[in-house]
Amino acid sequence: ILNVEQSPQSLHVQEGDSTNFTCSFPSSNFYALHWYRWETAKSPEALFVMTLNGDEKKKGRISATLNTKEGYSYLYIKGSQPEDSATYLCAHNQAGTALIFGKGTTLSVSS
Amino acid sequence: DSGVTQTPKHLITATGQRVTLRCSPRSGDLSVYWYQQSLDQGLQFLIQYYNGEERAKGNILERFSAQQFPDLHSELNLSSLELGDSALYFCASSAPGRTGYNEQFFGPGTRLTVL
Numbered sequence: 257i258l259n260v261e262q263s264p265q266s267l268h269v270q271e272g273d274s275t276n277f278t279c280s281f282p283s284s285n286f287y288a289l290h291w292y293r294w295e296t297a298k299s300p301e302a303l304f305v306m307t308l309n310g311d312e313k314k315k316g317r318i319s320a321t322l323n324t325k326e327g328y329s330y331l332y333i334k335g336s337q338p339e340d341s342a343t344y345l346c347a348h349n350q351a352g353t354a355l356i357f358g359k360g361t362t363l364s365v366s367s
Numbered sequence: 368d369s370g371v372t373q374t375p376k377h378l379i380t381a382t383g384q385r386v387t388l389r390c391s392p393r394s395g396d397l398s399v400y401w402y403q404q405s406l407d408q409g410l411q412f413l414i415q416y417y418n419g420e421e422r423a424k425g426n427i428l429e430r431f432s433a434q435q436f437p438d439l440h441s442e443l444n445l446s447s448l449e450l451g452d453s454a455l456y457f458c459a460s461s462a463p464g465r466t467g468y469n470e471q472f473f474g475p476g477t478r479l480t481v482l
Contacts (some may be wrong), residue, residue: 260409288468299369299457300410302470345410354400354423355471359409 259337260348269336270366276332279335279346283327290355291320292345297298300345336365342346370394371474373458379480385446388477392439392460398422399441400471401433404455416441448481455479 257279261280269275281289288307292300309324317334333340343362347355370393380386392399401413412425416435427433430448435441445452455478459471 269397290470292473299371299473299475301369305468305470307468312435347410354412354415354425357402357410 257299260346260356260358262344262346264360264361265359266362268364268366270339273336273365274332274334275336275363276330276342277363279329279331279348279358281327281329281348281356282350283324284328285350286324286327286348287350288348289322289324289329290349292347294343294345294360296342303344308325330344331361333363336363338365338367363365369472369474371458371460371472373456373474373477375477376475377478377480379482380448381482382450384448384481385444386448386479388443388445388456388458388479390441390443390458390460390474392441392458393462393472395437395462396460396472397463397467398461399414399435399439400459400461401427401443402457402459403454404457404476405451406459410457413443445479450481453479453481 291303294300304320306322311322319332322329343360345360347357349355372391374389397401397418400415402410404466414433415423433443455476461469461471466478
């Protein structure tokens with residue numbers, strides 16, 4: 257059974273704070289790890305697709321790292337802004353399988 | 368706007384009924400995926416089609432079926448509806464190539480309410 261766990265479930269920070277959350281996934285037969293951003297009343301939007309151990313990707317103030325050997329990925333947001341408020345979804349797949357999504361981390365940023 | 372369209376946006380129906388949800392993928396995308404988002408659940412993968420052929424199956428109930436047509440649009444058919452089928456149904460598409468490596472582009476979803 258593939259299981260993707262995300263923590264924390266929710267997080268509330270002040271504007272300007274930096275924050276990070278974790279995605280844990282089975283390390284065997286790793287293929288790819290996806291991060292998506294899901295704003296309320298919108299559809300999930302892809303942030304990163306990561307495939308190599310040690311991969312680090314960055315998009316503006318958001319970055320992600322990947323450790324396939326131990327089965328975890330971190331998502332970092334530097335200097336959080338209210339518009340970063342969303343649910344961040346992590347999804348994992350092994351070769352030949354579909355994406356398995358975690359339940360997400362819901363971030364709330366107060367100004 | 369992801370380029371993936373879904374209709375209808377909202378659907379309200381009664382138990383025992385049958386409904387069809389429609390999805391048009393982004394231009395050029397061959398893969399279509401269907402997901403169900405229920406209360407307190409993560410996105411649950413239902414089924415994937417690639418260029419008209421079923422590619423992968425998730426936790427899709429036998430009462431549910433899907434197909435992808437030659438023009439690549441897809442339909443998800445839900446029959447003998449139960450209250451528990453009330454959920455947000457997303458369609459996503461991805462570019463040709465190595466499935467799983469490519470990011471998925473999600474449509475706006477169809478909110479199904481079964482009364």
